[in-house]
Amino acid sequence: MTDTPFAPGTVTTEKSGQERLPSLVVIALLWIAAMIIIAFTADFIRPYDITAFDLKNRLAPPGNAAHLLGTDELGRDVLSRLIESIRISLLIAFGSTLISAFVGTFLGFLAAHFRGIVEQVVLMLADFQAALPFLILSLAVLAFFGNSVLLLTCLMGFYGWERYARITRGLAISANAQGYAAAVTQLGAKPSRIYLRHILPNIASTLIVSMTLTFPEIILLESSLSFLGLGVQPPMTSLGNMVGYGREYLTTAPWIMLAPALIIMFTTLSISILGDWLRDQLDPTIR
Incomplete structure (x- = not known):
């Protein structure tokens, strides 16, 4: 029997092909990385101050040597x-996502640990949160307490916490039923150590995927509030704020609104693509 000759690199090529990231995921990662770099280096790469006026070049179209993306109605540089x-929109979205994940995970652990009346209260609050239109609640809070980036970030942090609470509660109860949590308890470990050192690492992948789903929703929600005039206030600016002010010049100077609108669309799309890919990679039932 003649052995089939071994072709060097065949197995390596197959393995590398299996491990290669999909093209859409690579593009999404590059876009997200670019947005993060821009957010961190905004003070260094910004050509003008955001409040600098150039009244001689009001509503200048893109392609101008002095203003690559044109200017707005006050001559401010769109770029x-x-x-x-x-930077402002990503800061609000990232901070709000962390707050939402922390609150939801904490309440989910409380419900899974104490059960009984505590569990019923947490589930009742989660049902109330899910049934209440969050945009209307946000409009009421911002109209009553005023506007600030800190208040807006904290307010957005209460968006979607019920998802984390339900997921954490269910996974924590399942982990307790598997026995390893009970074994650690018999060794004298405190409940905080059990949930933070043993249960949380086992459910972290699911929570991370949930965060990638909540992040673009918060970006869109902040953009909606800023579009309605109750989000980020001048002289500060955000993506939704730019879209809101640019809608009045949609027919005469569409670049004022189109530039931030495209950024919102591509950023949310990239994070959604990354979230779908992470869900497929971290879900053992799909493999």
Whole structure:
């Protein structure tokens, strides 16, 4: 029997092909990385101050040597305001996502640990949160307490916490039923150590995927509030704020609104693509 000759590199090529990231995921990662770099280096790469006026070049179209993306109705550089808007919008979305994940995970652990009346209260609050239109609640809170980036971030942090609470509660109860949590308890470990050192790492992948789903929703929600005039206030700017002010010049100067609108669309789309890919990679039932 003649052995089939071994072709060097065949197995390696197959393995590398299996491990290669999909093209859409690579593009999404590059876009997200670019947005993060812009957010961190905004003060250094911004060509003008966001409040600098150039009244001689009001509503200048893109392609101008002095203003690559044109200017708005006050002669402010659209590119400079876009860079600053990316930083503010990402800051609000990232901070709000962390707050939402922390609150939801904490309440989910409380419900799973104490059960009984505590569990019923947490589930009742989650049902109330899910049934209440969050945009209407946000409009009421911002109209009553005023506007600030800190208040807006904290307010957005209460969006979607019920998802984390339900997921954490269910996974924590399942982990307790598997026995390893009970074994650690018999060794004298405190409940905080059990949930933080043993249960949380086992459910972290699911929570991370949930965060990638909540993040673009918060970006869109902040953009909606800023579009309605109750989000980020001048002289600060955000993506939704730029879209809101640019809608009045949609027919005469569409670049004022189109630039931030495209950033919102591509950013949310990229995070959604990354979230779908992570869900497929971290879900053992799909493999």
